[in-house]
Amino acid sequence: MNGIHDLGGMHGFGPVGPEPNEPVFHYEWERRTFALNLATGFLGRWNIDMGRYAREHMPPAEYLATTYYEHWLYGLERLLVEKGLVTAGELSAMHAAGRAQGLKAIGIDDVPRMLRNRRAARMDDHLAAPRFKAGDRVRTKNVHPTGHTRLPRYARDKVGVIDRDHGVFILPDEHARSGTKVPAHCYAVRFEGRELWGADAGPRDAVFVDCFEPYLEPAS
C-alpha cells in the first residue's frame, strides 16, 4: 500500500538526531511493547509480513505524530483482533471475557529456542528457477497495490542492474495477504542515483534495493 511508512526520498524531516549513549529502551512501556509483540508473534497466528502490513495501516497523521513502539502497539492491537486472539470488545474494555482456546503462551524456557531461529523467509533454491542473473538490466514495475509490498515508491518504474541473486525467499506480498509461501527469487538491484532522483543526484551514488522477481521485468 502507498502508506506513510514508505518514507524514502521525502523532504522536510530535518536533521537526523542521534542521541549520545542512547539506551536500548527509553521507557518501561517500550520494553513491554517490544516483548508483547515478539511473544504473541511466536504463537504463530500471523507472520512478519502481516505484522508489517498491520503497522502500515496506522493513519498517516498518527504515524508521524507517534514514536516507533507506538507503531508496534498499534499493529499488535490490530492483529490481535484481526486474527481472533482477542475480541474488539475485550480490547476496548481491556478485560478478558475468558481464556484463549487452543493457544499456549510461550514460557521462559521457550525463549532461547525462539530467538535462535536460523530460517525465516528463505526457501529451498529448487522451488523457483531464476529469471534474471547478475548483470541483467531490469525495470521495476509501475504498480500501486493496496496490499502489502516491499517495493518502495521511489524505486517503481526505474531501470537498474541485478547486482546479485540472493536466492529464493517467501514473497511478502502474498504472505501478508493469505499466509501462503510463494517462492520467489530475491535480487539486490542497483539503481544509479540519477535514475532515481534525476540530474541533481550525485554521479557516484547508487541505491541497492532488494527486489522480489515479480517486481521486475527485463529492460532493454
Place this chain on the structure above:
Amino acid sequence: MSDHHHDHDHEHEHDDRPGPHGAPLTDVQLRVRALESLLMDKGLVDPKALDALIDTYETRVGPRNGARVVAKAWADPAFRQRLLADSTAAIAELGYIGRQGEDMVVLENTPKVHNVVVCTLCSCYPWPVLGLPPVWYKSGPYRARTVIDPRGVLREFGVELADDVEVRVWDSTAELRYLVLPQRPAGTEGMTEEQLADLVTRDSMIGVAQVMAPAR
C-alpha cells in the same frame, strides 16, 4: 529490575512508575499495562517470558557482537574471505545467529566504496550482531533522506567523503540483513582482536561512521 539501571542524572532517565514526585502515567503507559494484563488473563503471554525477551536484547545482544566480527575479519584474512563469501555462515562461527539475522550480507568498505544501510519501509536491522536499532535509524529523517541525499546524511554524522568515493546505499527491503565491514584504520598494526573490537562502533557497522585510529 532493568527499568532502574540508567544513571539517575541522565536526562533520559524515565520511569513509568509514579515516583516520589507523583508523575502521572501517560496514556500509552496505561494502555500497554492494560494490554499486558489482558493478554495474561487470556493466557496468551507469560510475563516471565516477556522479561527474558527484554533482557536478551537489553543486556545480552548488542553491537559488541558485530564489533567482534569486524575485528576478526581485520585480523584473520581467511575469516574475512569466508565472511564476504558466505556472511551468515561466517558470523555463525562466532555464535551470532538467530532472529533478524537469519540471512546476513556483509558489505566491505574500501578507499573507493562506502556502504551505508537503511530501511526506508520500516526498521530492518541485523539484531544478532547489532542488537536493536537506535531511534534515529527508525525515524523519519534517516529513512527519508539516506536514499536521496546519502552524502548529506553522512556529513551530519561527520563523514566527509571525497567525490571519487562511490556511495552505495542498501535499502533493506527484504529479509537480508546487512552489516558494513568498515575500513581498518591505520596505526592498528599489531593490535589484538580484542583491542580492535574496542575501536569498532555501532555506527561504523551501519555505515554512518568510519572507525578511528586509537589516540596515541
